[in-house]
Every structure is written in structure tokens, then in C-alpha cells.
Amino acid sequence: MLAGPDRPRAIAAGTDEVALGIVLAAHQLGLRVPEDLSITGVDDVPSAGAWGLTTVRQDPAQHGRDAVAWIMERVQAPAGGPDTGHTSYAPELVVRGSTAPRG
Numbered sequence: 001m002l003a004g005p006d007r008p009r010a011i012a013a014g015t016d017e018v019a020l021g022i023v024l025a026a027h028q029l030g031l032r033v034p035e036d037l038s039i040t041g042v043d044d045v046p047s048a049g050a051w052g053l054t055t056v057r058q059d060p061a062q063h064g065r066d067a068v069a070w071i072m073e074r075v076q077a078p079a080g081g082p083d084t085g086h087t088s089y090a091p092e093l094v095v096r097g098s099t100a101p102r103g
Helices: 016-028 046-051 060-076
Strands: 010-012 038-043 054-057 092-094
Touching (some): 016 038
Parallel strands (some): 038 054
């Protein structure tokens, strides 16, 4: 996909690990990140900062705590009781050097 004539100008990978693999593949093909290809990932793993990867930061530990709390609430609720649990998360975009504005 990156070697073809119709290659993308940007890729949003599902995880930082996949995004970092794309960064490496781009470099092997002689593409400049972000001049030729912008890349972003998800999760903000520790190596993302070291590689200058733009990413969407999440807090999986908090997600886990919230899931356990919801499960415990459901286990302790009377049978057939209403599910009142709802949690939403605001992810944080962490802009680093792997993305550039496109005109």
C-alpha cells in the first residue's frame, strides 16, 4: 500500500504498536514522516513518546476499574433491577512529530 502510486497521505492505526510498524515500513521505503505520510496511533504506549508518535491517549487501567465496579454493581443489584451504569471517556489527542497539517 505504501509503495504504490496511490499511497495514502495519512494513516490512523488502531494501536500505537501498529502505527510504529507503519513508521518503520515508511522509513524502509524512503518515505519521510510526517512530510510524505502522517501517522497516528491509539493508546500512548511508553515507546510512542520516544518515537515522536502522535496518538490518542486512553487510560486502560481506569477502564478496567470502571468495568469491575459496574460488574460488582450488577452482581449486587436485585434480580431484574435497572442497569443505571454509564461511563464515557474523553480521549486526549497527544500531538507529536508523526503528523503534519495537509493543505
